[in-house]
Amino acid sequence: MGDNKPHADQKYIEALLKNDTTILTEIYEKFAPKVIGYIKKNNGDEQSAQDVIQETLIAIYKQAKEKGLQLTCPFDAYFFLLCKRKWLNELKKSSRKEVTINEEIVSVNDESVRFVEETEIFNAKHELYTKMFDQLGKACKELLKVTFTIKSMEEVAEKLGQSYAYVRKKKSLCIGQLTQLVQNAPQFNQIQNLL
Amino acid sequence: MTPEEKYELFEKHCSQELSINEKVRLNKLIEEDDAVKEELRVYEELYLHLDAGFNSEKELEALKNNLKEIGEPFFLEKATKEEVKKEFHQEINSGSKVIRMPSWVYVAAASIAVIIGSYFFSQNDPVYNDFAEIPRLSIVERGGKEENITNAEKAFNSQNYVVAEKYLSALLSKDKSNSEYQFYYGISLLEQDKYNKATQVFEKLHQGKSAYKHKAVWFEALNQLKQKKYNECVELLKILPKEAEDYNLAVKLINRLD
Numbered sequence: 304m305g306d307n308k309p310h311a312d313q314k315y316i317e318a319l320l321k322n323d324t325t326i327l328t329e330i331y332e333k334f335a336p337k338v339i340g341y342i343k344k345n346n347g348d349e350q351s352a353q354d355v356i357q358e359t360l361i362a363i364y365k366q367a368k369e370k371g372l373q374l375t376c377p378f379d380a381y382f383f384l385l386c387k388r389k390w391l392n393e394l395k396k397s398s399r400k401e402v403t404i405n406e407e408i409v410s411v412n413d414e415s416v417r418f419v420e421e422t423e424i425f426n427a428k429h430e431l432y433t434k435m436f437d438q439l440g441k442a443c444k445e446l447l448k449v450t451f452t453i454k455s456m457e458e459v460a461e462k463l464g465q466s467y468a469y470v471r472k473k474k475s476l477c478i479g480q481l482t483q484l485v486q487n488a489p490q491f492n493q494i495q496n497l498l
Numbered sequence: 499m500t501p502e503e504k505y506e507l508f509e510k511h512c513s514q515e516l517s518i519n520e521k522v523r524l525n526k527l528i529e530e531d532d533a534v535k536e537e538l539r540v541y542e543e544l545y546l547h548l549d550a551g552f553n554s555e556k557e558l559e560a561l562k563n564n565l566k567e568i569g570e571p572f573f574l575e576k577a578t579k580e581e582v583k584k585e586f587h588q589e590i591n592s593g594s595k596v597i598r599m600p601s602w603v604y605v606a607a608a609s610i611a612v613i614i615g616s617y618f619f620s621q622n623d624p625v626y627n628d629f630a631e632i633p634r635l636s637i638v639e640r641g642g643k644e645e646n647i648t649n650a651e652k653a654f655n656s657q658n659y660v661v662a663e664k665y666l667s668a669l670l671s672k673d674k675s676n677s678e679y680q681f682y683y684g685i686s687l688l689e690q691d692k693y694n695k696a697t698q699v700f701e702k703l704h705q706g707k708s709a710y711k712h713k714a715v716w717f718e719a720l721n722q723l724k725q726k727k728y729n730e731c732v733e734l735l736k737i738l739p740k741e742a743e744d745y746n747l748a749v750k751l752i753n754r755l756d
Binding site: 353 | 504537540544546553558562573694697
């Protein structure tokens with residue numbers, strides 16, 4: 304999917320990156336009613352729909368920011384499918400037993416499904432990385448925050464009163480530790496299997 | 499190679515600081531050991547994750563707030579009329595729970611407010627409340643029975659802007675080009691600090707030819723003032739023509755901001 308030209312709906316991804324109110328409003332106007340309709344038909348209410356929509360848009364933003372998401376399929380199908388699967392997952396997680404799913408026939412092509420799966424894998428990884436980061440010691444967390452926020456390592460070294468080489472070494476060890484935590488987590492293999 | 503050396507090579511690879519010799523060493527390491535190759539892949543991904551995460555915290559927060567701001571009225575617009583009505587009545591009824599203060603308390607409070615207000619007024623940057631005079635909404639026609647109109651007017655004039663926004667929004671859904679509804683809808687948003695949405699409304703009004711053309715500029719300037727965006731505020735004030743109702747106030751505000 305990488306070689307194809309971006310779809311005209313890439314503008315919605317750009318709007319998320321630029322926080323463009325006009326186009327973001329258009330997203331709500333054009334695409335939210337279908338999601339609300341689906342969630343309301345399937346044991347949800349407007350509040351749940353609002354949460355699902357906001358969380359889905361944030362997930363898309365994160366993927367675009369980190370991985371440079373380039374849509375080659377219509378936003379409509381991609382967004383609706385993401386929201387729908389997110390809602391179904393939440394229904395599964397909640398203890399509501401008598402859940403009836405009113406399936407709708409939605410025209411979704413393979414490409415949309417591939418994009419949806421890619422976003423879901425990205426989300427799962429993101430959650431795992433955040434969880435593992437929390438397991439790092441306080442010193443590592445702080446050092447990583449400083450080194451990634453202040454771009455110049457010389458500046459960081461000066462701020463911490465350490466040498467440049469020492470700070471870089473410490474940073475590499477902290478990310479190394481995080482790498483091991485991630486690789487050893489059971490969820491990591493589950494995600495790998497999805498790829 | 500010790501883990502320390504390995505991670506230092508990974509780090510230099512990610513920050514593009516590898517020397518030619520180090521590049522050769524790393525490539526050899528990857529070719530010989532798939533586990534190292536995989537570890538480098540995860541390391542790189544985490545590097546990107548941390549970089550994007552720490553550097554877009556503020557941006558992400560702004561996006562979340564904006565989405566909430568955009569989404570909320572939209573969902574409220576979709577709420578059933580009954581729900582809105584219920585909420586409105588609840589808010590009206592809750593008025594009875596307001597503790598009534600004797601009138602002298604108001605007088606004393608007002609005097610203190612004047613003293614404190616004039617002190618800060620002369621000391622600090624001008625604030626929104628110094629300049630914002632909210633006009634009264636008067637849209638109910640004699641004998642008019644449109645409930646949304648009555649409710650919008652009641653809510654707006656009792657400064658219940660959350661409810662006023664809902665009713666004005668409902669009125670606008672039937673009469674999109676009504677500039678009066680638009681103007682008061684913009685103020686309701688501004689009073690709730692829904693800055694971006696208010697800007698959209700005022701900008702649209704300014705581009706139109708209604709009686710609110712200049713008023714919209716004045717309130718958009720106040721919108722910027724409320725966000726402490728002083729330069730943007732001054733730029734807007736400068737476009738107000740002399741015949742605008744708020745021209746004198748605008749000049750006063752420009753002088754305060756200079």
